[in-house]
Amino acid sequence: MLKNLFLLLSAIVISYTSGASNKIKFYFNHPVDNTVSTGVNAIYLNSCMADTLVAYINRAKYTIDIAQYDYTTGGSFANIAAAVNSAYSRGVQVRWIYDGSSTNSGLSGVTSAINKLGSPTTSSYGIMHNKFVIIDANSSDPDDAIVWTGSSDWSEEQFNTDYNNIVIVQDSALAHAYTGEFNMMWGGTGLSPNLSLSKFGPKKTDLGRHNFTIEGNPVELYFSPSDGTNTQIQNAISTANTDLYFAMYTFTDNSDATMITSKYSAGVYVAGIDDSYSNSYSPYTTFTSALGSHFIVYSGTGIYHNKFMIVDPSDACSDPLVLTGSHNWSTSANTQNDENTLIIHNDTAANIYYQSFRANFTSLGGSLATVKGCTLRVPLNNKTEDNISVYPNPSNGDVTISYQLLYPQRVSVGIYNVVGQKIALLMNDELQQTGKQELHYTLNNAGLYFVQFATGDEHFTRKLVITQ
Secondary structure, three states: OOOOHHHHHOOOOOOOHHHOOOOEEEEEOOOOOHHHOOOOOOOEOOOOHHHHHHHHHHOOOOEEEEEEOOEOOOHHHHHHHHHHHHHHHOOOEEEEEEOOOOOOHHHHHOOOOOEEEEOOOOOOOOOEOOEEEEEOOOOOOHHHOEEEEEOOOEOHHHHHOOEOEEEEEOOHHHHHHHHHHHHHHHOOOOOOOOOOOOOOHHHOOOOOOOEEEEOOEEEEEEEEOOOOHHHHHHHHHHOOOOEEEEEEOOEOOHHHHHHHHHHHHOOOEEEEEEEHHHHHOHHHHHHHHHHHHHEEEEOOOOOEOOEEEEEOOOOOOOOOEEEEEOOOEOHHHHHOOEEEEEEEEOHHHHHHHHHHHHHHHHHOOOOOOOOOOOOOOOOOOOOHHHHEEEEOOOEOOEEEEEEEEOOOEEEEEEEEEOOOOEEEEEEEEEEEOOEEEEEEEEOOOOEEEEEEEEEOOEEEEEEEEEOO
8 A cells, every 4th residue: 555645646747848837847957867757857957047037037026035145146147136126127026135144246236226134144143045036925816926946046157057956836825934934034024124023043933834735746845943954854864765866065964864874774775966065074974885886976067056855756655755945964054044945745856856866976977776666657548637527616515526447546535725734535545446436525615625636646636616
């Protein structure tokens, strides 16, 4: 029986083929290996990551909140400042937080009319190491809300030379959670920062907004140092059953390294890349002695600036996930710096990151075995979407969920509200026979709901409106 399949029920079908897109997008600034794609190809942005950021800034209608460690202008990267200035000129409210100890020379191109706040520079504080942008979080149309995050700072080297990844999420609830963190550093919700209420680093508190369902996909969000992020990292490591891959610029926490090598000793296939910056720290010794050729140190042009981990991309029967963000695996990131980390539970997302990791690893002279796990890629039929219906819709409360199987399969069906709370679990990994099936349920409260259906790695969501 599948482990936590109802968690996987919601694994989002993230599609970029034929120009399509869903609520979560991933981009990489170095070549990827699409030959190991399980159906959705990873995307390599060849010298156009900055242009992609500008495109999102240009679509902002109401608000832009930027929390960016460092912005160094040069060449076309002045276009970021120009896009922010243009947004401000057309009436978009802009707020900008930056690290007070970094140069941030790019801010010289940003109009002085935009309010900016530098982080503290005291010895008790680390750095404001976030790299996120929140666009239109409070729009009345939830589809307007965007969060841009990942590992990249804003410079020519970071966008084009150093190894980085970007995540873009279209989700109002997640955008509100990021906005809450921004407001805590800003000192309030206004356009001007309030220094008397502003909190950075160890002075911050855990706002408690960690779990989200985005198109049925479980997503976790943690901020450092308030949220105990390293505990969440270790929790994710502990779930690995088949294979695990890590890609890290600064790796100094040996407890994380020890957990990873313990997984390797227990039979999990493990491989990793660190930047040479981490060579003087204990994880380097731990990995070189335990992993051998499964561990590569990057010492080429620029730096290996990624901070991500992939768990069980080869095992859809487990809990495939990607962990990424600004958080290096260090004590300072966990206890002093302002950081953000996303954990996305999904086999497609895990495979997308694996396509990037594999290309990085092999280009550096390494080789990776083909790991055989559980795939469960049995389709309902060639037109799955056509065989699932929810009716009547809109409904006064009484709802029928109908579906048809061409093969006996295990099925999960749940109903969620707009903030991702589970209203009902109608079927949980239950074996169903060939043919047409129907489920009936009554919802007592008016509103917008989502019916989520899964079997194997097929996952579908239907909107449902209750009008009573």
